[in-house]
Amino acid sequence: MPFMKGRAPVRRTMKYLQDGALHLKSEIQVMTLNYNIGPGQQVHRGALDFVFWHLPQLLYKNPHTQFVTFKNLTPTPVFQFFFSNGKKLVIDVDSHSKDEIHSFIRSTLCKTEKEVEEEETKDEKNPGLFGLGSDSKKCICQIPGQVPCSGAVILPPQIRGKHRYTKES
Amino acid sequence: MAVLKLAQTQILKLMTIKPTASILPCLNSVRYRKPRWVPKAASKEFYVREPTPIDPVEYEELKWRYQEYRNTVEAIRMHLAAEIDKKEALEMSKQVDTEAGWERMVKLTEEWNKETAVKREKRQAEEDLIELEKQQQIEKEKEEEMMRMLTEAEQRLEFEKKQTFITMENLDEEIEKILDVRMDYEYSIDRSGNVLKGNQTAKIKPQKYVK
Numbered sequence: 184m185p186f187m188k189g190r191a192p193v194r195r196t197m198k199y200l201q202d203g204a205l206h207l208k209s210e211i212q213v214m215t216l217n218y219n220i221g222p223g224q225q226v227h228r229g230a231l232d233f234v235f236w237h238l239p240q241l242l243y244k245n246p247h248t249q250f251v252t253f254k255n256l257t258p259t260p261v262f263q264f265f266f267s268n269g270k271k272l273v274i275d276v277d278s279h280s281k282d283e284i285h286s287f288i289r290s291t292l293c294k295t296e297k298e299v300e301e302e303e304t305k306d307e308k309n310p311g312l313f314g315l316g317s318d319s320k321k322c323i324c325q326i327p328g329q330v331p332c333s334g335a336v337i338l339p340p341q342i343r344g345k346h347r348y349t350k351e352s
Numbered sequence: 353m354a355v356l357k358l359a360q361t362q363i364l365k366l367m368t369i370k371p372t373a374s375i376l377p378c379l380n381s382v383r384y385r386k387p388r389w390v391p392k393a394a395s396k397e398f399y400v401r402e403p404t405p406i407d408p409v410e411y412e413e414l415k416w417r418y419q420e421y422r423n424t425v426e427a428i429r430m431h432l433a434a435e436i437d438k439k440e441a442l443e444m445s446k447q448v449d450t451e452a453g454w455e456r457m458v459k460l461t462e463e464w465n466k467e468t469a470v471k472r473e474k475r476q477a478e479e480d481l482i483e484l485e486k487q488q489q490i491e492k493e494k495e496e497e498m499m500r501m502l503t504e505a506e507q508r509l510e511f512e513k514k515q516t517f518i519t520m521e522n523l524d525e526e527i528e529k530i531l532d533v534r535m536d537y538e539y540s541i542d543r544s545g546n547v548l549k550g551n552q553t554a555k556i557k558p559q560k561y562v563k
Contacts, residue, residue, distance in 0.1 A: 210444070226475070259472065268445035270454070272461050275468040278475065291460045 194239045203240025205285070206294045207248055213265040214241070217253045225278070230260035232281035264292060 186192070193199050207214065216238070218230035234252060242250060262284075264272040272292070276284050294302075313320035324332040340346040386393075518526050539549045 226472075268441075272457060273465070274461055275465045275472070277468050277472045279468065287460075287464055291457055291464075 191235070194236065200240055200243040203237070203244045204289055204293075205237065205241050205244060206299050207241070207245045207264075207292060208294055209247075210266045210268070211245075211248055211264050211292065212267050213249045213251065213263075215251045215253060215263040215265075217257045217262070218260040219255050219257075221255070227260045229279045229281045229284055230262070230276050233276070233284045236281060237285060262288075 216230065216234055218234065219227045220231060224231075238250065238252070241248075259275065259277045262274045262276055264274070266272075274284075274287070279287075308317065313323050313326060320326060322332060323329050324335070330338070337343075536549065539547050541547055
C-alpha cells in the first residue's frame with residue numbers, strides 16, 4: 184500500500200502497530216473472527232470496527248498466531264480462540280462496541296503486562312553459537328563430539344605436523 | 353601453454369599481496385578446465401577405467417551388516433521422536449490447563465456470553481415483534497387491495513349486465529335498425545380538426561367551377 188493512502192492509513196504506521204496492547208496467550212494458536220458487513224448490520228458494527236482497528240495490531244504483535252476472518256457466514260458476530268491442546272473458546276460479541284471487545288479480550292485472553300515485560304527482557308540466545316557470542320560455550324571444543332583444544336589435550340599424532348612431516352611417516 | 357602462463361602470473365601477483373583470509377579462497381578456486389569444444393586428450397582417447405575390485409566375501413558381509421545398522425538407527429530415531437512428541441503434547445496440555453488459567457478464562461467467557469445472550473434475545477424479540485407487525489401490515493394491505501379489486505370487478509359486471517346485447521330473438525330487429533341508419537360521409541374537416549357534418553359543403557361551390 185502506498186504511504187498515507189486509503190482508509191485510516193494510520194493503521195499501517197509502525198507506531199500504531201507497536202502500540203497494540205493485545206498480546207494473546209502463547210497457547211492460542213488460531214483466532215477466527217466472524218462478522219457481517221453491509222447495510223442494516225448494526226449489531227456487527229463493534230466486531231467490524233474491532234477488525235478494522237485492532238486486527239493489524241494483533242497480526243503485528245502475534246506473529247505465531249493464525250487469524251482468519253469469515254464475512255457474512257453467521258447471523259451473529261462471533262470470535263473463536265483455538266488452543267494448542269485442542270480446546271476452544273467462543274465469544275459472542277453481538278452488539279458490543281469495539282472498545283468493550285478490546286478490553287474483554289485484553290483482560291481474559293491476553294498475557295498480563297508483567298508477562299509481556301518478562302518476555303521482552305528475556306535474552307534468547309542462539310544455542311548454536313559458541314565463542315564470542317556465547318556465555319556458556321567459550322570454545323568449539325566445549326561442544327560434545329568436537330576435537331578438544333590442543334592446549335588442553337595433545338592432538339593425536341596423525342594430525343600433528345611433527346609426525347606428519349617426518350621422513351619415517 | 354597460454355593457460356599455464358596465466359596461472360603463473362596470477363599466482364605471482366597473489367604472492368606479492370600479503371595472503372589474507374579474503375584472498376586465500378581465490379587461490380583454491382582457480383581451476384583450469386578443458387573447454388567443452390576441445391576434444392579428448394590424445395593420451396586418454398582409448399582409456400577405460402578399471403572398476404574398483406570388490407571382495408565378494410566382504411561385500412556379502414557388509415551388505416547385511418549395513419542393513420542391520422540402518423534399521424536399528426532408524427528404529428531408535430523413530431522411538432525417540434514419538435516419545436518427544438508425547439511428552440510435548442502432555443506438557444502443552446498441562447500448561448494450558450494450569451498456567452494459562454483455563455478455568456478462569458472459561459468462567460469469564462461464559463459470564464460475558466450469558467450477558468450478551470440476554471441482551472441479544474431481548475433485541476431479537478423486539479425485532480421479531482417489529483417484523484411481525486410489518487408482515488401483518490403487508491397482509492392487511494394485500495387483503496384491502498383484493499377487496500377493492502373484487503368490488504370493482506362486481507361493479508363492472510353489473511354495468512355489463514345492464515347493457516343490451518344482440519341475441520337470437522332481437523337479431524332481425526337489430527339488423528333492420530342498422531340498415532336504417534343513414535350515414536353521411538360528405539363532411540369536411542377544418543384546420544383544427546373539427547368535423548363539419550351535414551351537406552353544408554355542397555352549398556359552397558368553388559368559384560372556379562361556377563363558370
